[in-house]
Amino acid sequence: MNASVIPKKRIKSISYAKWGYIFIAPFFLTFAIFSLIPLISTIYNSFFENYMVGLKQVGPTFVGLQNYETILSNGDLIKYFSNTMIIWILGFIPQILISLLLSAWFTDLRLRLRTSFFKRIIYMPNLIMAAAFSMLFFALFSDNGPVNNILMSMGMQSPYQFLYTTEGTRGLIVLMNFLMWFGNTTILLMAGVMGIDNALFESAQIDGARPWQVFRKVTLPLLKPILIYVLITSMIGGIQLFDVAQILTNSEGTPDRMSMTLIMYLNKHLFSKNYGLAGAVSVLLFIVTGVLSFIVFRTVGGGKKEKGEVK
């Protein structure tokens, strides 16, 4: 039976499969050249001793897993990893809460706020260059900067040294990240809320649901795909956190490398041209990102599957 059906189909329709390959070819070609080959050569590099002492080139000689041992043995990587994650989580939680609140307000059918002005304003900090933003914060929060002046005039004895305390520096990085990205998140979430069928909100209202109930029982569950997208992209961005911290602390991760992020660490090795160690850091970073993404997909996607099975 089947055998007789298939040839018939073939005669009927022209195959466009060829075009599919042609259309996706540029993407994969570019990816292969500019990302895949570099990734493989990075992994390859991580097994070699290859650095400069003054003007003398050492290596490249094959050293097996020695680079990994060097990096994992001194515990720096774990410290930088926890720095990065702390900064990301501290920034992400208020960001998602405020973005959710704002997107709920902006799309509320009863409130009918005039939103177009505010939407533009909250996206604006995203347009400031991270470099300019962190320099501005550096000036604002320096020891004799305006913020400390205000604090002093309010009765503080000595200036609070924001850039010499762990909490201060991390707090500033978190604050800057938050300001730069909450508008972006709000716009994404708003697009998600607006995609939800209005009839659902209306029927919930007719059934006498309070705004909070509507938000919890209608908006949040239907917003889940977009929330997952925001969570994952934010996590990728959080792990890649670099330029704000780099410029605020002048690539030192002061104080005592407590605000040093993973990518800053990688950048340090790249800049000093220690390619072996840089390769090892890259590979470890790759593994860490992979594991984190897997966990997120598993926990989030797993829930979805369960629901499907129940149905």
Added chain:
Amino acid sequence: MIPEKALAANIKAKRKNDKAILNLQRTFCYIVLVLISIICLFSFYILIINSTRSHPDIQKGFSMLPGGSLFYNIKNIMSNENLPVLSGILNSIFISACVAVLSTYFSALTAYGIHVYNFKLKKIAYTFILLIMMVPTQVSALGFIQLMRSFSLMDSFVPLIVPSIAAPIVFFFMVKYMESVLPVEIVEAARIDGAGEFHTFNRIVLPIMKPALAVQAIFTFVNAWNNYFIPALIINSADKKTLPILMAQLGARTF
């Protein structure tokens, strides 16, 4: 008669009450929004004010009022040979514009390929792109620089522009958008009318995708404009530096 009237009055009062509560909520929302807007605009305001004040003034303290050294500052930065700001601006505009155009066009093209056509590797290709979305660009930076060196493309714009053809996050957005607005019937209609595949994409699909293209063009332009990591590693000569590199340079020197 009377109970009906009372009922009507009751409903009226209730409605009035509801309206008052709604107004109260609305006012509260506006107050919060205005506060957030002030915080957002504050940094812009300070940036602009600081650009009009002299360096010792800024160091001395904080002011909400503009100073008088705007032209002095501009002259100063324009005449500094180590900080070619003008060429920096031009470089940044050129690179960001190219990145925005390339990444939106090719992401739409790839998304179209995945969305419209059926082929054997379709599922694999889609999953693969979703997977590489997770990989930070910085991970392959080392190999990237070495490869560019062997292509002798160091200190050129090519490594900053061309890789943007493969932009998984933009692609992901485009696929989601196509799923919601682009019925395959349109493509089939175009085929029946005798349009070629590329013609269909450029003349029919792209115009439908305009909103998504605009959003992603803005996002990618801003990202490229603010990008610091890869340009700082690739660019060496002063006249090719982009604005973020110059900013970082300036920051390192002044403070």
